[in-house]
Amino acid sequence: MPSSQKPSGSSATSTPATSDTFRVPDVVTVPLRHRGRWAGYAVIVLLLGALAHSLITNERFGWDVVFTYLFSETILNGLWMTLFLTVVAMVIGLAIGILLASMRVSHSRIFRGVAGVYIWFFRGTPILVQLVFWYNLAYLYPELSIAIPGGPTLWSANVNDVITPLSAAILGLGLNEGAYLSEIVRAGILAVPRGQSEAAASLGMTRTESFRQIVLPQAMRVIVPPTGNETIGMLKMTSMVSVIALADLMYSAQTIYARNFQTIPLLICVSIWYLFLTSLLSWGQGHLERYFGRGSTSMPAATERVFALRLPRRSDAAATTTTAGSREDQA
Amino acid sequence: MTATHDRHAVHIRDVAASYGPTRVLDGVSLDVPAGTVTVLLGPSGSGKSTLLRTINRLVPVEHGTIWLGDELIGHRRMTDGRFHELTDRELCRQRRHIGMVFQDFNLFPHMTALENVVRAQVVVAKKSRSAAVERGRELLARVGLEDKAAAYPAQLSGGQQQRVAIARALAMDPSLVLFDEPTSALDPELVGEVLTVMRDLADEGETTMIVVTHEIGFARDVADQVVFMEAGRIVAAGSVDEILGSGASERVQAFVAGGAR
Ligand SMILES: Nc1ncnc2c1ncn2[C@@H]1O[C@H](COP(=O)(O)OP(=O)(O)OP(=O)(O)O)[C@@H](O)[C@H]1O
Ligand SMILES: [Mg+2]
Numbered sequence: 001m002p003s004s005q006k007p008s009g010s011s012a013t014s015t016p017a018t019s020d021t022f023r024v025p026d027v028v029t030v031p032l033r034h035r036g037r038w039a040g041y042a043v044i045v046l047l048l049g050a051l052a053h054s055l056i057t058n059e060r061f062g063w064d065v066v067f068t069y070l071f072s073e074t075i076l077n078g079l080w081m082t083l084f085l086t087v088v089a090m091v092i093g094l095a096i097g098i099l100l101a102s103m104r105v106s107h108s109r110i111f112r113g114v115a116g117v118y119i120w121f122f123r124g125t126p127i128l129v130q131l132v133f134w135y136n137l138a139y140l141y142p143e144l145s146i147a148i149p150g151g152p153t154l155w156s157a158n159v160n161d162v163i164t165p166l167s168a169a170i171l172g173l174g175l176n177e178g179a180y181l182s183e184i185v186r187a188g189i190l191a192v193p194r195g196q197s198e199a200a201a202s203l204g205m206t207r208t209e210s211f212r213q214i215v216l217p218q219a220m221r222v223i224v225p226p227t228g229n230e231t232i233g234m235l236k237m238t239s240m241v242s243v244i245a246l247a248d249l250m251y252s253a254q255t256i257y258a259r260n261f262q263t264i265p266l267l268i269c270v271s272i273w274y275l276f277l278t279s280l281l282s283w284g285q286g287h288l289e290r291y292f293g294r295g296s297t298s299m300p301a302a303t304e305r306v307f308a309l310r311l312p313r314r315s316d317a318a319a320t321t322t323t324a325g326s327r328e329d330q331a
Numbered sequence: 332m333t334a335t336h337d338r339h340a341v342h343i344r345d346v347a348a349s350y351g352p353t354r355v356l357d358g359v360s361l362d363v364p365a366g367t368v369t370v371l372l373g374p375s376g377s378g379k380s381t382l383l384r385t386i387n388r389l390v391p392v393e394h395g396t397i398w399l400g401d402e403l404i405g406h407r408r409m410t411d412g413r414f415h416e417l418t419d420r421e422l423c424r425q426r427r428h429i430g431m432v433f434q435d436f437n438l439f440p441h442m443t444a445l446e447n448v449v450r451a452q453v454v455v456a457k458k459s460r461s462a463a464v465e466r467g468r469e470l471l472a473r474v475g476l477e478d479k480a481a482a483y484p485a486q487l488s489g490g491q492q493q494r495v496a497i498a499r500a501l502a503m504d505p506s507l508v509l510f511d512e513p514t515s516a517l518d519p520e521l522v523g524e525v526l527t528v529m530r531d532l533a534d535e536g537e538t539t540m541i542v543v544t545h546e547i548g549f550a551r552d553v554a555d556q557v558v559f560m561e562a563g564r565i566v567a568a569g570s571v572d573e574i575l576g577s578g579a580s581e582r583v584q585a586f587v588a589g590g591a592r
Contacts (some may be wrong), residue, residue, distance in 0.1 A: 198389055199437035203451035203503055204427030206419055213454055217441050295441045295483035 062265035069256065069269050078252030079273055085238040085248060089173035090231055096178025101185035102211070115182065122179035127240055131172040135244040137163050165246040173241075177234060184226045188219030220292040228285035232278050249273060338400030339365035339506040339539045341386065346395035348378075348385050355381050357563040359395070363556065365506075366536045370550040371543045372574075373560035374586060379543040382560070383509045386541070387429040388422055399428060399507060427455060430500030430508040430538075434515050436492045438484040444471065444495045445480035448502045456503060463502075470498040474528050490521030494528055501532075508532070510542040522546070529553070547587055551575060559583050 055061060069075050103115035122130070138159040145156030192215050200210035239250035247255070253266040341363040348356040355378045363369045371379045384390040386397055388405045397404045404425055406414040417425070439447050445467050452463035471477050474494035484492055493513055500508055510529065514522040526549050532538055533553045544550065550557055550571065557574040559567040559582075567574055567583060574583060 193437075195433060195435060195437040196439065199431075199433065199439070200451075201389060201423070202387055202426060202429070202431035203499070204423045204455040205451060206423045209454050213450060214439055218439075292441075295443075295485060 060264065061268065062262055065262045065265035066269045066272070069253075069266060070272065074252045074256060075249065075269060075273070078247055078249040078270075081247055081252075082235065082238050082249040083277070085169055085173060085241065085246075086231065086235045088170055089177055089238070090234055092170065092174030093177025093181045093230075093234075094227075096175065097181025097185045100178060100182035101189060104182065104186050105189055119179045119182060122176050127172065127176050127237060128243060130176055131168060131240060131244055134172045135163065135165065135168040137168070165241070165244045168244055169238075169241040169246050173234065173238065177230065180230060181227065184223055184230070185219065188221075188223035189215060191222045192218045217292070221289075221296065224285065224288050224292055228281065228288070231285075232281050235277055235281065236274060337365035338402070339537075340398075340400055341507060341539060341541070342396075342398040343382075343386070344396045344398075346382070346385055346397060347393045348381055348390055349393055355563050356385065359563075359565055361558060361565060361568065363507075363539055363541060365400075365539055367555035368533045368540045368542065368553050369556040369558060370554040371541065371558050371560060372545075372547075372550070372583075372586065377560040378563040379560055380511050381563075383431070383511050383541060383543060386507075386509060387426050387431055389431075399425070423455070427503050428506045430503060430505035432493070432496050432500055432508065432510045432513045434512040436484070436489070436496045436516070438492055438496055438499070440484050443481050443483055444476065444487065447484070447495055448499045451499070452502050466502060467498075470501055471495070473501075473531075474498045475524070488521060489517045490524045493517065493525045497525075497528055497532075501538075505538065507539045507541070510540065510544070512543050512545070514544065514546060547575065559586070 100115045100118060103111040106112060141159055143156060144159055144162065145153050147153040147156075196214050196218065197210050200214040201207075205213065238248050241248050242251035242254060245251065249270050253270045257263045257266045341361070343359060343361040346356055346359045347354060359378075359382060361369075371382065373379050381390055385392050386404065392405060396406070402425070403414070405417055405422060407417060407421075409415055438444075439450070442450060445464065448467040448470055449460070449463045452458045452466060453460055456463075458466075468477060468480060471480055474497055476491060476494055476498070479487060479491060479495075484495070487495065497508075497513075513529070514525050517525065526546065529540070529542070529549070530553055533540060542549075542554075554571050556568065557571055558565055559574060561582070567580060573579070575587065579587075
């Protein structure tokens with residue numbers, strides 16, 4: 001390995017060859033060959049070549065069709081709907097998730113129980129069923145009203161007017177996601193040591209202040225990575241709304257290939273968009289993880305070591321001071 | 332208790348506390364005069380931490396009363412003579428005057444040293460950010476860490492972390508500070524720097540201090556009162572000479588001879 005060259009490299013410059021037999025000049029060391037690795041590379045290049053060849057020459061992929069529809073109005077409208085559903089469902093899911101998680105860690109047995117039943121129900125039934133159920137809510141409850149018992153009706157609405165494909169999709173996806181996110185948030189809260197909320201309490205913070213200032217920001221380190229996964233999952237799960245005829249990306253593609261029978265090219269077209277969006281999300285997730293990881297042992301220590309190697313002791317301290325100072329300003 | 336008591340003094344009467352079915356404090360009574368230092372000694376499991384934690388109600392009190400000056404902690408006496416439990420918010424207002432320093436520091440790891448000292452001043456005491464930062468820097472300087480303001484806890488040594496934790500507690504201008512084995516988690520060579528900060532605080536004589544520690548040397552130098560606990564009770568209390576001098580009980584002498592520094 002290259003490490004065998006290092007000590008000889010530094011000594012060769014300072015003292016030319018002496019009678020010291022423990023000191024070996026650079027020219028003697030021959031780097032290790034990795035024959036197996038090269039064979040592996042060759043196989044990969046061959047396979048990639050074959051794949052590329054077939055992608056280009058196999059006309060059934062219909063690349064011209066893919067690129068005609070990639071930026072077509074129908075597909076772009078579907079794309080916006082998919083994005084909108086993902087964002088709204090995740091926001092609702094996160095709000096419900098935080099509420100359920102705080103109920104699950106509460107001292108009240110009733111709160112814990114209610115949250116537990118919610119999670120049991122929404123995790124235990126297929127999302128497809130939930131979507132269809134919300135969409136057909138009017139069948140069970142034709143009219144919704146708020147009324148004073150024995151008194152006047154304050155507000156009422158025809159459920160068929162309230163439940164559109166869009167609101168059914170938002171309800172179904174959001175309520176379902178809340179159940180999953182609550183478990184993630186709860187794991188995050190439990191990962192924060194008890195001493196943190198005790199320290200907050202000893203400074204006079206109320207339970208709410210302690211949760212917002214101390215516990216939640218630390219829980220976020222644990223919450224962000226799986227929530228990123230959930231967001232990517234949600235992006236693809238929105239394609240389920242095609243069962244209630246909401247024109248998301250997937251449904252838009254389906255309506256097109258139902259007419260022209262170009263099934264494969266259109267599925268490639270939507271896959272390209274899904275891949276693009278998930279890449280974007282992963283990139284954003286990386287940034288969030290770095291933000292909430294500030295102050296954690298692994299990350300700043302590593303950067304500090306880089307500074308320490310290059311700079312003398314005092315400017316090292318100055319360097320860390322300025323970087324940390326700029327972070328503090330953002331907070 | 333009446334209003335004639337100084338508001339920095341602590342009066343503990345017949346306090347009992349339990350974890351589940353096990354009673355860990357049993358009829359503890361103690362007076363700590365304002366501005367003095369009381370050192371709590373005793374074998375492991377004797378209830379020293381529990382006693383400290385009942386004072387700021389991190390542990391609920393089953394029986395008995397604790398007063399800070401003429402203010403009853405955790406309860407309010409109503410006109411009908413009955414005692415009502417305080418709400419979370421009212422309890423938090425009382426805790427502001429009672430600082431606590433923990434064995435394992437419990438600094439907030441996602442904040443810089445300065446922010447650790449500043450945040451509660453802004454959130455709890457509703458000070459302006461600039462005033463809080465000014466006071467924060469002042470306190471960091473006082474514990475000898477003005478140059479570490481921007482460092483995160485993970486970048487500080489144990490002794491430095493504990494000094495930040497002391498600065499954080501002092502930032503709320505407490506009348507009373509509770510120290511639960513503040514040097515027990517530290518390497519021996521770092522113990523001195525923390526004890527120095529505590530000595531300075533004691534010498535000022537403004538803040539009442541109750542200190543659980545195994546540092547007998549510190550107790551001899553600084554304590555106005557030494558309390559020895561065993562099995563949830565106070566078995567001896569008095570001046571340094573009375574408790575740690577040649578006339579001390581055999582039990583205390585044996586405890587000091589073994590283990591404690
Ligand atoms: N959270 C808890 N749940 C149940 N029992 C507890 C809990 N904390 C402490 N105890 C028990 O209460 C008793 C008193 O504990 P405490 O921590 O007050 O002792 P201590 O004097 O501080 O001991 P040490 O010197 O080891 O810190 C011990 O018997 C301990 O096992
Ligand atoms: Mg203890």
